[in-house]
Amino acid sequence: MTGTEPLAWLVTGAGSGLGEAVAAHALALGDLVVLGVRPDHDGPSDLASRYPETALVVDLDVTDAARRRAAVDRATTWAGGVDVLVNNAGIDFLGAIEEQREEDYRAQLEVNFFAAVELVRLVLPGMRARRSGTIVNISSMDGIASLAANGFYSASKFALEGLTEALWQEIEPIGLRAFLVEPGSFRTGIERRTHVSGTPIPDYDATSGAFVRAVAAVRPEMFPGDPARAAEAIARNVRAAEPRHRLILGSDARRRIGARLAELQAALDDGAELAESTDYPGAGPAVL
Numbered sequence: 001m002t003g004t005e006p007l008a009w010l011v012t013g014a015g016s017g018l019g020e021a022v023a024a025h026a027l028a029l030g031d032l033v034v035l036g037v038r039p040d041h042d043g044p045s046d047l048a049s050r051y052p053e054t055a056l057v058v059d060l061d062v063t064d065a066a067r068r069r070a071a072v073d074r075a076t077t078w079a080g081g082v083d084v085l086v087n088n089a090g091i092d093f094l095g096a097i098e099e100q101r102e103e104d105y106r107a108q109l110e111v112n113f114f115a116a117v118e119l120v121r122l123v124l125p126g127m128r129a130r131r132s133g134t135i136v137n138i139s140s141m142d143g144i145a146s147l148a149a150n151g152f153y154s155a156s157k158f159a160l161e162g163l164t165e166a167l168w169q170e171i172e173p174i175g176l177r178a179f180l181v182e183p184g185s186f187r188t189g190i191e192r193r194t195h196v197s198g199t200p201i202p203d204y205d206a207t208s209g210a211f212v213r214a215v216a217a218v219r220p221e222m223f224p225g226d227p228a229r230a231a232e233a234i235a236r237n238v239r240a241a242e243p244r245h246r247l248i249l250g251s252d253a254r255r256r257i258g259a260r261l262a263e264l265q266a267a268l269d270d271g272a273e274l275a276e277s278t279d280y281p282g283a284g285p286a287v288l
Helices: 017-028 065-079 102-130 151-174 202-216 227-239 251-270 272-277
Strands: 008-011 032-037 055-059 084-087 092-094 134-138 177-183 194-196 246-249
Touching: 008 017, 008 065, 017 032, 017 084, 017 227, 032 065, 055 065, 065 102, 084 102, 092 102, 092 151, 092 202, 102 134, 102 151, 134 151, 134 227, 151 177, 177 227, 177 251, 227 246, 246 251, 251 272
Parallel strands: 008 032, 008 084, 032 055, 084 134, 092 194, 134 177, 177 246
Antiparallel strands: none
16 A cells, blocks of 8 residues: 555544544545444534545444445445545543443443444455455554543553454455554544543542543643644555554653553563562463
């Protein structure tokens, strides 16, 4: 994918936010883009009218197996296949682990993780046949560094991180590629689409409660990230001769992920003797 030939993209959650920005940038480059949009959740996009020959909007609830299959089939018929899958659709509910409703935390895993898994599995056969294709999984700084009140969202992104790490090891030897995008706080309207789940428990007021109140006070101009610049970085990595496995986007993401990595390194160093002490005496090096 390092040439200048047009690529065919399938972008989920493309009606607003980062998904719309990625779709817009790809269309401006002259690529074909299938915009997966859930009408009752995503705002209307004018991209199809601006690019009538190269943009196609499909009704896509990513949790619906039939609509996932229909979207991939439509992309294959219309564009000849999917060169780039962008798993961008996501939802977020706030609340302590004990507070959140089961239907809400299960929904987060369904949208943010399991739907992405199924779309990956749907596009891989075509990519393998062509020996060409890229999977872009939109994670988050929360996929590396979790916070109180955001545990289930982070769990969904931690899962996506682990899946994608395995994926690129599996598919790179056959000419395919996969990478993670780990954005910080971007001006995508996410603050309007984030909801609180469950009934507050007073014991969590100083932790999860404080985070929920902070989010409620957020204004878009407080977010440092520019979605258009993020979209440009993603598209550039798609076409790179040697793409990065991770795109950490945003100054806040760099700070938070850096702090978490420093924590992990300190734990690794501090626990070195303990780790070694739990092996069988005389055991050789591990196989993996």
